[in-house]
Amino acid sequence: MNIYEEQYRLLKHNGAQAWAGEGYKRAHQQLAVILQELKQRSILPSPGASFLELGCGNGAMSSQYMAERGYEVSGVDISQTAIEWAIERFLTLGLKGHFTQGDVCHLKQLEADSYDVIFDGSCLHCLIGSQRELCLAEIRRLIKPEGTVVISTMAGKPKKPEDLRDFDADNYHLMRNGRPWRTLKPLTLLEEEISKQGFSIIYTDLNHNPWWDHATICCKPS
Ligand SMILES: C[S@@+](CC[C@H](N)C(=O)[O-])C[C@H]1O[C@@H](n2cnc3c(N)ncnc32)[C@H](O)[C@@H]1O
Known part of the structure; x- marks a missing residue:
């Protein structure tokens, strides 16, 4: 079974609110600050615009935030349990959203040029x-x-000693059980990687945490 599917089954079984588990409130507050800032800077369009969250999980983070503010929300996640949970959650909250199971590396089921905002x-x-x-x-x-x-991603080196021990600095991989688990690149390399794929970066923010930093990189097709 896919590790994310396994994790969501466990989270749901344990009555968690979202992927972040006990850290949900903090993570949601941090996200709200970022999304408010992007709206204030007119980086995000007005309500009514189409919004796709990649790796939407159970929809409790940016999908819910944007749906509550009138955006036309869609989400995709590799975990079927997460998607069913997102659908249930939106129904309970009376929100509109379109959630589908899929791999963000192969989204042929979605039409080209369809979204005003894509949020990682x-x-x-x-x-x-x-x-x-x-x-x-x-x-x-x-x-x-x-x-x-909007790319929302871990950045730089991990800071906790136990994570530093598991960090393969040559490949920018944080390892778990001997396997690459997360990619953590320095901000400049992240920006280079994104630009190389045909985007112009319009705004970057780096949030410093005691565990690792988190970057928000906004870009437009170039
Ligand atoms: C760090 S979690 C964040 C979940 C959610 N956005 C949130 O903030 O609560 C990353 C999410 O990406 C999903 N994911 C990982 N690899 C994926 C892939 N290849 N395709 C689609 N979703 C993927 C996981 O299932 C998980 O829900």
Whole structure:
């Protein structure tokens, strides 16, 4: 079974609110600050615009935030349990959203040039090696010509000693059980990687945490 499917079954069984588990409130507050800032800077379009979250999980983070503010929300996640949970959650909250199970590296079921905003729901840093290029190419295909892409991702080196021990600095991989688990690149390399896939960066923010930093990189198709 896919590790994410396994994790969501466990989270749901344990009555968690979302992927972040006990850290949900903090993570949601941090996200709200970022999304408010992007709205204030007119990086995000007005309500009514189409919004796709990649790695939407159970929909409790940016999908819910944007749906509550009148955006036309869609989400995709590799975990079927997460998608069913997102659908249930939106029904209970009386929100509109369209959630489908899928792999962000292969989104052929979604039409090109369809979204005003594509938001990386902390999914890109879950991708390893060539998966990243595939995902960025799908984002480039799906975003409208005037649309905005927001990449929300772990950045820099991990800071906790136990994570530093598990960090393969040559490949920028944080390892778990002997396997690459997360990609953590320095901000400049992240920006280079995104630009190389046909995007112009319009705004970057780096949030410093005691565990690792988190970057928000906004870009438009170039
Ligand atoms: C760090 S979690 C964040 C979930 C959600 N955005 C949130 O903030 O609660 C990353 C999400 O990406 C999903 N994911 C990982 N790899 C994926 C892939 N290749 N395709 C689609 N979703 C993926 C996981 O199932 C998980 O829901």
